[in-house]
Amino acid sequence: MPCWAIRSLFFLLRGAIDKFSYLPQGIAVVLVFIGLKMLAELFHVYLPVYASLLVIVVCLVAAILYSIRVARKKARCALNTSKKSSYCTHQFLTSV
Secondary structure, eight states: OOHHHHHHHHHHHHTTTTTOTTHHHHHHHHHHHHHHHHHHHHTTOOOOHHHHHHHHHHHHHHHHHHHHHHHHHHHHHHHTHHHHHHHHHHHHHHHO
């Protein structure tokens, strides 16, 4: 994947970082993967393009879905603070 494509991908995702709290971690995993892929090519180990794209998409989608899940749990517990705040705090801390 050319560097300009990676750069444009991250500029696209920059606006979404505010909406999804775990997206920076997903982007970090993608960057580590790309770095490892570049190192592997030094040793003549090549990964097909479709596999690289699949890893990138899976990392980003997983980070976005996890961010949505955590935000929904926080919102649900925020609505129920008067009834069972200790339960929500315990439930949230143990499940995340």
